[in-house]
């Protein structure tokens with residue numbers, strides 16, 4: 299049995315397809331959705347853990363890519379250097395799950411790890427390179 303954690307990004311034309319059911323039915327791969335942010339007609343992102351035969355996982359992932367789903371290895375955590383942050387909000391613009399927010403009352407950057415799907419998009423968005431990932 300193999301296990302793999304992946305971040306799946308669904309373009310709007312695929313966002314309503316039952317890809318998780320497909321992985322289970324067609325590839326016999328157990329698919330646990332750990333976190334998801336999906337809205338009808340918009341780009342959706344999902345952190346999943348796949349469990350099954352390694353070859354079947356590879357085949358299932360290839361099928362997802364053929365459907366237009368972007369597939370990336372998930373990171374395990376993100377870290378930020380809070381004391382150097384200037385609260386510019388650049389990282390919040392790329393965070394689809396709103397795990398990163400700058401707002402009232404103090405207008406300081408807040409990171410809600412429960413909402414974070416560990417996609418790593420915020421890393422490149424920070425002009426001061428204050429966000430790093432752990433694999």
Ligand code: SF4
Pocket residue numbers: 376392393394395396397398413414415416417418419420421
């Ligand atoms: S990794 Fe960064 S951009 Fe992705 S969900 Fe977490 S906080 Fe948001």
Ligand code: SF4
Pocket residue numbers: 378382383384385386387388389390407423424425426427428429
């Ligand atoms: S982009 Fe960097 S400096 Fe700006 S709010 Fe985010 S972590 Fe802070």
